Amino acid sequence: MTTTRTLDVPGARLHYEVRGTGPLLLVTGAPMASADFAPLADALAGEYTVVTHDPRGISGSVLDDPEQDSTPELRADDLGALLDALGADSADVFGSSGGAVTGLALVARHPGRVRTLVAHEPPLLELLPDAAEQRAATDDIIATFHHEGVGAAWMKFMVNAGFDIGGEGAPTPPPGEPSEQQLADSARFFAHELRGTALYVPDVPALRAGPARVVVGIGAASGGLLTYRTSTALAELLGAPPVEFPGDHGGFLGQPKEFAAVLHAVLSGEQDR
Template sequence: MPTTHTLHVPGARLHYEVRGAGPLLFVIGSPMDAEAFAPFADALAGDHTVVTLDPRGISNSTLDDPGQDSTPELRADDVAAIMDALGAESADVFGSSGGAVTGLALVERHPRRVRTLVAHEPPVLELLPDAAERRAVVEDIIETHEREGVGAAWMKFMISAGFDMEAEGAPAGPPGEPSAQDLANSARFFAHELRGTTRYVPDVAKLTAGPARVLVGVGVESGNLITYRTSAVLAERLGTPPVEFPGDHGGFLARPAECADVLRKALAG
């Protein structure tokens, strides 16, 4: 069982969990919280000390100002603050989706705190040739949330991401009715997180200057997704081949043990 902790940082109280023993590894998402990563973290805890967290404003990580926007820079500083609380000079980092963008910002802002970052399918839309069009799509999703609520916004989001919503087994959200916390997290994502995450422009010069090693992860079944395109562009600019993980954008949720093995090899390489 993980141990749970609360850390006060400027403007927020961060909830994080620690499990396992061995080299320090952060597993982070945005807006995914610590609970969603539990099976993957458990699969890694046999040989790593794994830290998962609720990003600021999500689940148990509360804000002094609920209207504050979440940016990759703020979230990166939060991760560095948790390292400080753990007495750690550095850690390996696995970031998924928006958490991968947090990881990129962490390397840029705190380069000596990261040994290896595996950025799994970061939605860095500004790197794409059709960035202006993609920016407009994001704004439409945010406006849809304001007009029609969470459900309509999620549907547009999934379609724009490249998921075939009519295919067998297509993502349909969590089973059963969403909880009040699910709805609150979704509302925060659309209102205060999505724009800042997708507008982030990685500084390739800083990412490649060292000492951190930056790798890009992709799901082998993600070929139709916009995050496959962003990942491919970023990997090319970094000059490193993508690390292929089982499954698609959330492959580590369905196949945690297999993805944990891939991550171990990437970190050891």
């Protein structure tokens, strides 16, 4: 059973969903919404109380000011507010992609509120030796969005991310034309979210100091992706090897049960035995 709720936070009204029983687990993405994590959340609901949400400005989470930029810090504060609304002092957190960056900001900004953070493929471009080139590529993607639209921007984004567009195993868009909501979410991502997320610099001393345990996750099939490089760089800074998860950057979409099994092993400590 899934319960849908809303929460007023500064500047926005968040849509979130609660399912399952057991220890509290927040699952977060950026810009991915709660619906994208539903199969994973369902697979985890037998062992956890799983909370998913639409990040501010995405899908059902409406902003007071549609032009407000979405930053990892703002999204981290939203997760803190969700914990307050749930009456929880702390929780485990799984964040993927931009949601992993949100999780890193949460650990740094709200010490003690995260037990274990699994940061799955955070796109931390500033950690790379070619950060200047990646910064320029990000600016070019955003400029492409403003001049040529969502489709052209996504194409350039995916190529820069390392996906073999048109090749075997390449991501394919859903059948039919994108919905108005998908177009709106994509526009928000490029105009107000991508730069702040990709250029975020994690507070490594705060992440290493605890009390949160921070685990970096990398997809087994992500070797050619930009996020493999950023995840490896973060793991090296934290002084702990990354954990391999099924699939690539979106492995929880295609293999939710297998992905959930690895996530449970990490959260329960079985992965360390």
